[in-house]
Amino acid sequence: MIGTALSRNQRLIYWGDVKCAFGCAELKGPRGVSEHLDVDKMRVELIWLWLVTVVCAAQTLKGTLEGSVDDKTKLVLTDVDSLKSVESYLKPDGSFTFPGLKEGVYSLEVEAISHLFDSVYRVEVTDDELKINKVFHGHDFNKDLGPNMKHPLSIVPFKQAQYIFEREEFSVINMLKSPMMLMSLVSLVLVFVLPKLTASMDPETIKQMQEQQRSQPNPMEKVQNFDMASYMAGKSTATKQPQTKPSKKKK
16 A cells, blocks of 8 residues: 555665565665565576576486387386386377486386287486386396397387187198097097907917906906995905815824
């Protein structure tokens, strides 16, 4: 209200008589107004200098993804210490950027549906450079480093993902390799070839073979005559042959 009732010069003198908002010394008169403006200008310049320093200290990671570009493909940059992640989607030309990176170690990984990747990238940010190493899956991230990569980074997919498999064509060889077919072939050999072999053999030889088969114990007969109660009682199912006592000599 006071400022509106005074003239322009009077207002400058009035505002020069108040104290600075940031605790500077009391300024009086027209000279105080100019000094107050100089302090504000210096403060703004210091703020701009601080912002420029922060921006220059941060690094920007750039790169491209080779191959066909998919709008669902994204890159995830994770801070190894804080585990905070930042995502970046591909541009139409396949390029990507991660601006404002502070000093530290980051892990860069590609998440895609159409392609598969066999590695991640270890990004070490310093004041003056970006050091990038390729780390294959299954290797130690900090010790077992792969080859050095140039910046801007160029990422090549391992292979294209295949989710639909074509139906195999009919093959006679694959059919003959099946277990059912092999069993059928063995049965046919036994039915047709074995009688011819026995017909060409000597009758005495055939008779000896039959006697040997009869003398051999039949395992199926043991299974059928198995006595569970005797087995549980610890008795043997085998028939005991009577022991012959030695004959006494006559005196």
